[in-house]
Amino acid sequence: MMQNKNITVTSPLLPDLGEFTELLKEIWDSKWVTNNGSFHERLESALAEYLGVPYISLFTNGTLPLLTALQALCITGEVITTPYSFVATTHCIWWNGCKPVFVDIEEDTCGLDPDRIEAAITPRTTAIMPVHCYGRPVNTEAIQAIADKYGLKVIYDAAHAFGVQVNGRSVLNEGDMSTLSFHATKVYNTLEGGALIVHDAATKKHIDFLKNFGFAGETEVVAPGINGKVDEVRAAYGLINLRQVDKAIEKRRAVAVRYREALRGVPGIRFFDDMPGVRHNYSYFPIFVNAKQYGSTRDELYFRMRDAGVYGRRYFFPLISSFSTYKGLPGADPSNIPVATRIADEVICLPMHHELSEEDINRVIELIVR
Numbered sequence: 001m002m003q004n005k006n007i008t009v010t011s012p013l014l015p016d017l018g019e020f021t022e023l024l025k026e027i028w029d030s031k032w033v034t035n036n037g038s039f040h041e042r043l044e045s046a047l048a049e050y051l052g053v054p055y056i057s058l059f060t061n062g063t064l065p066l067l068t069a070l071q072a073l074c075i076t077g078e079v080i081t082t083p084y085s086f087v088a089t090t091h092c093i094w095w096n097g098c099k100p101v102f103v104d105i106e107e108d109t110c111g112l113d114p115d116r117i118e119a120a121i122t123p124r125t126t127a128i129m130p131v132h133c134y135g136r137p138v139n140t141e142a143i144q145a146i147a148d149k150y151g152l153k154v155i156y157d158a159a160h161a162f163g164v165q166v167n168g169r170s171v172l173n174e175g176d177m178s179t180l181s182f183h184a185t186k187v188y189n190t191l192e193g194g195a196l197i198v199h200d201a202a203t204k205k206h207i208d209f210l211k212n213f214g215f216a217g218e219t220e221v222v223a224p225g226i227n228g229k230v231d232e233v234r235a236a237y238g239l240i241n242l243r244q245v246d247k248a249i250e251k252r253r254a255v256a257v258r259y260r261e262a263l264r265g266v267p268g269i270r271f272f273d274d275m276p277g278v279r280h281n282y283s284y285f286p287i288f289v290n291a292k293q294y295g296s297t298r299d300e301l302y303f304r305m306r307d308a309g310v311y312g313r314r315y316f317f318p319l320i321s322s323f324s325t326y327k328g329l330p331g332a333d334p335s336n337i338p339v340a341t342r343i344a345d346e347v348i349c350l351p352m353h354h355e356l357s358e359e360d361i362n363r364v365i366e367l368i369v370r
């Protein structure tokens with residue numbers, strides 16, 4: 001019997017090798033390989049235009065902009081955040097010497113529930129760090145209203161929200177700052193990479209100092225900075241990849257449409273539809289398994305898929321707040337975060353990328369619909 005090939009949850013969007021080689025030659029000829037080279041500059045401009053944001057600073061990954069945002073905004077004390085995210089979100093709060101405070105999520109976005117934020121605010125709270133989970137925008141208006149009322153900063157971990165717009169406006173323009181990840185597993189990648197989006201030129205200048213050890217010129221250091229600089233090879237890679245990202249998102253959209261057609265009405269399987277007015281990027285396709293109605297648990301389905309060579313991911317399980325380092329923190333007790341706790345036990349992100357064939361999609365569906 002012929003062995004079915006494995007179907008992976010994601011697949012990196014790779015630039016055309018010929019085009020990439022052309023740009024590599026330019027870099028080799030110039031011998032300018034890092035520290036604000038011309039490709040770095042071109043990628044920042046191209047991304048600002050593509051995303052519809054005024055100022056963007058590239059970073060070597062999606063974790064450094066989170067760390068740097070908190071540094072730049074001088075965040076201290078307590079930071080309200082979501083337990084339902086990649087662990088880097090909470091790590092960055094901790095690395096800045098702040099205390100993460102967990103607040104529950106909304107069922108419809110899997111992002112911070114604005115109605116539960118105020119109860120977690122104390123005199124030590126200085127910031128809110130929500131996540132646009134799966135690229136589904138959280139209620140930024142409600143969160144900003146709370147931030148304004150209590151004088152808090154808002155830093156969005158927008159690692160999943162590349163290209164996401166609400167009513168024609170980039171969601172990355174919300175809050176004080178937003179961060180992106182360009183890791184190979186994301187919709188748009190530079191192998192490793194990331195970015196910080198800010199609203200004014202002075203702040204961008206400060207961020208650019210911070211990502212270069214705090215250097216503001218040859219002999220002056222203005223702040224305790226870090227090294228987040230992006231080299232020319234990676235910037236060139238990113239420049240070419242940007243040209244094909246719309247096509248990749250369109251392919252992802254078609255996959256989402258097929259999954260929805262096939263899974264609608266399957267008892268015990270819940271999934272998301274598009275949100276009104278939102279331009280989605282289809283970065284993930286989470287399904288939520290209600291074990292009683294579906295007849296098997298999330299994990300039974302997950303491992304059944306795996307045994308058949310179909311690799312989903314339990315994103316996000318376990319909750320950040322359940323890791324031993326964080327489980328003693330405010331809000332970490334499951335009784336305080338019932339929605340996140342339940343959803344973490346229900347979720348499987350199905351394979352979602354630009355290379356899935358009709359046959360692949362059907363294999364995934366057949367494993368779920370019995």
Ligand SMILES: *Cc1c(COP(=O)(O)O)cnc(C)c1O
Nearest residue numbers: 061062063086088159181182183
């Ligand atoms: C991927 C991701 C990050 C970290 O990005 P890296 O580029 O891997 O450092 C942070 N937050 C969320 C929500 C992510 O999914």
